[in-house]
Amino acid sequence: MLYREAGQFRSTYAEDMQIFPIRQDRIALMLLLAVGFVVVPMVATQYWFSALLIPFLIFSLATLGLNILTGYAGQISLGTAAFMAVGAFMAYNAQLRIPGIPILASFAIGGLCAAAVGIVFGLPSLRIKGFYLAVATLACQFLVLWTINRVPWLTNHSASGVIAAQKIEILGYTFDTPASKYLLTLSIVALMALAAKNLMRSETGRAFMAVRDMDVAAEVIGIPMMKTKLLAFAISSFYCGVAGALYAYCYLGTVEPEAFVLDISFRVLFMVIIGGVGSILGSFLGAGFITLVPIFLNLGTTFISDRFDIEISHALVSNMELITFGGLIIFFLIVEPNGLARLWQIAKEKLRLWPFPH
Amino acid sequence: MSVALHQHPRAHPVGEVLLSVENVSLSFGGVNALTDVSFDVREHEVRAIIGPNGAGKSSMLNVLNGVYHPQKGTIRLRGKSFHDMVSHEAAAMGIARTFQNIALFKGMTVLDNILTGRNLKMRSNFLQQALWWGPARREELVHRHAVEEVIDFLEIQHVRKTPVGRLPYGLQKRVELARALAAEPKILLLDEPMAGMNLEEKQDMCRFILDVNDHYGTTIVLIEHDMGVVMDISDRVVVLDYGRKIGDGTPEEIRGNQAVIDAYLGVTH
Numbered sequence A: 001m002l003y004r005e006a007g008q009f010r011s012t013y014a015e016d017m018q019i020f021p022i023r024q025d026r027i028a029l030m031l032l033l034a035v036g037f038v039v040v041p042m043v044a045t046q047y048w049f050s051a052l053l054i055p056f057l058i059f060s061l062a063t064l065g066l067n068i069l070t071g072y073a074g075q076i077s078l079g080t081a082a083f084m085a086v087g088a089f090m091a092y093n094a095q096l097r098i099p100g101i102p103i104l105a106s107f108a109i110g111g112l113c114a115a116a117v118g119i120v121f122g123l124p125s126l127r128i129k130g131f132y133l134a135v136a137t138l139a140c141q142f143l144v145l146w147t148i149n150r151v152p153w154l155t156n157h158s159a160s161g162v163i164a165a166q167k168i169e170i171l172g173y174t175f176d177t178p179a180s181k182y183l184l185t186l187s188i189v190a191l192m193a194l195a196a197k198n199l200m201r202s203e204t205g206r207a208f209m210a211v212r213d214m215d216v217a218a219e220v221i222g223i224p225m226m227k228t229k230l231l232a233f234a235i236s237s238f239y240c241g242v243a244g245a246l247y248a249y250c251y252l253g254t255v256e257p258e259a260f261v262l263d264i265s266f267r268v269l270f271m272v273i274i275g276g277v278g279s280i281l282g283s284f285l286g287a288g289f290i291t292l293v294p295i296f297l298n299l300g301t302t303f304i305s306d307r308f309d310i311e312i313s314h315a316l317v318s319n320m321e322l323i324t325f326g327g328l329i330i331f332f333l334i335v336e337p338n339g340l341a342r343l344w345q346i347a348k349e350k351l352r353l354w355p356f357p358h
Numbered sequence B: 001m002s003v004a005l006h007q008h009p010r011a012h013p014v015g016e017v018l019l020s021v022e023n024v025s026l027s028f029g030g031v032n033a034l035t036d037v038s039f040d041v042r043e044h045e046v047r048a049i050i051g052p053n054g055a056g057k058s059s060m061l062n063v064l065n066g067v068y069h070p071q072k073g074t075i076r077l078r079g080k081s082f083h084d085m086v087s088h089e090a091a092a093m094g095i096a097r098t099f100q101n102i103a104l105f106k107g108m109t110v111l112d113n114i115l116t117g118r119n120l121k122m123r124s125n126f127l128q129q130a131l132w133w134g135p136a137r138r139e140e141l142v143h144r145h146a147v148e149e150v151i152d153f154l155e156i157q158h159v160r161k162t163p164v165g166r167l168p169y170g171l172q173k174r175v176e177l178a179r180a181l182a183a184e185p186k187i188l189l190l191d192e193p194m195a196g197m198n199l200e201e202k203q204d205m206c207r208f209i210l211d212v213n214d215h216y217g218t219t220i221v222l223i224e225h226d227m228g229v230v231m232d233i234s235d236r237v238v239v240l241d242y243g244r245k246i247g248d249g250t251p252e253e254i255r256g257n258q259a260v261i262d263a264y265l266g267v268t269h
């Protein structure tokens, strides 16, 4: 079906304010959800679930979280992994220490604790911007990991600091297969993405963007700076916290604090940049892209080495991965700061007018 | 320049003093931007501030809505006095403004920019918004209607979905006025709303300013360099030079004021 806006007249503001005003977008989303919930579980292998799809979804959620803060509210952060760690370890503690608590409530507690930490480390943003703020959030990264390593209570006195995620049970059903964990993750991520989309098209989202684009003007029209910035940190960290909990429960299973090193923060930041700063869709594109590139590189090099009978070392492959990411990030920062999401949008605009570009 | 002047009789005749500044002094390091300036603004009035470049006009507006904080002086609004204002509190008290260098939110559409102007009227919390539930949804719709009225009033329907960064300068100025109007302010501070516009755009802008004043009774404080415009649309004029007030009165009085003539002719004192 052609992607056309022509002929779809919206006669009321309510229609114009729908989440996806263009019919083709609504259909595409429905199809995508159908594929995600029905088709994928039928065709995917164990490996797909646990090595590809689940991490892709979890990183999409973390990227969405960072995008709310950096893309929408304009506050840079390198603390993503720390907020994820808080989410993971606090969900674990909630599950461990509160008898009979539902697992989803534990995830929410993980997210709320991350939000609280986010607010504390967001306080410097009231005074400083850009590079200096990035350094302040870096402090959060180290402080959180240090705390988890040093406070035995947080890891239930585990000698190595490693925790084992409890089993996931909802209404008597145990999520123990990769497919079931995938479906759980997908449901949570889809709902939270919907909430993010709603939030960003409401007053809160506009306040975030106003603060990002011109903070003096934002204050002058009555947007409270402190509340807005701290809310951005809180919501963003909540998303990262839930992503961290899912990372522990649906992906890793056993978790050490070192699972949340600075590398992860950077990886999520790259996903934001490549996917598209200030775009919900971009968060998914960026996460998908960065999750898939190593796999395609692997396939490609295996193919080449088989075909031409050359030995390609693992070191070379992982270096190529880094070089590819580095190159892409430079490309996007210089050529298309709004990332894949913007490229997609341009393609859609072209398609909308095709075949008559005028 | 021929523009529609105020309707006669005016729907909202000039009333009591609404806002006044008393002995305000503001300096930046060694630079005295304002020295001991006092004047008042009456309700429903169009009050112009004029003066040569660097006279302190923009600084004065910035003091009025809390962007700058004067070292000395008092600001009185509806009988309450303040040593200085806080931006978002000034907004809550009904002061809206536009800036000399357009201060729109570049990454947002015209519609979203104008909607931000109504943020103080929105009551739903972020959880309701995340769920697009009940009050949040109803509120978006109500405010969308209000914003569309402003859009119609300023004749910018055709660009409502355009990111403001892509608009030409004259239209951006108009969108900034729309954002200020969306707040339904009691007092509107306009910093050179017509600067850099061609004649036609200036006439449009003049008409909009007068219409705002006539229809909504909004009190307007306006900085403008174009003397023709100032003389045409303002009720009273304050003249600043080197941060001091050198004249204050009706356009006719200002025209005949020797100190003002000297300042504009560049006579040194």
Ligand SMILES: Nc1ncnc2c1ncn2[C@@H]1O[C@H](COP(=O)(O)OP(=O)(O)OP(=O)(O)O)[C@@H](O)[C@H]1O
Pocket: B028, B031, B032, B033, B051, B052, B053, B054, B055, B056, B057, B058, B059, B060, B100
């Ligand atoms: N933020 C600031 N920091 C330092 N000096 C400032 C600042 N704002 C204004 N000034 C100084 O205060 C004086 C008055 O500036 P202001 O912008 O108020 O003048 P103006 O009358 O608006 O001039 P123009 O017609 O050029 O807009 C100038 O000397 C200016 O350099």
Ligand SMILES: [Mg+2]
Pocket: B057, B058, B059, B100
């Ligand atoms: Mg000025």
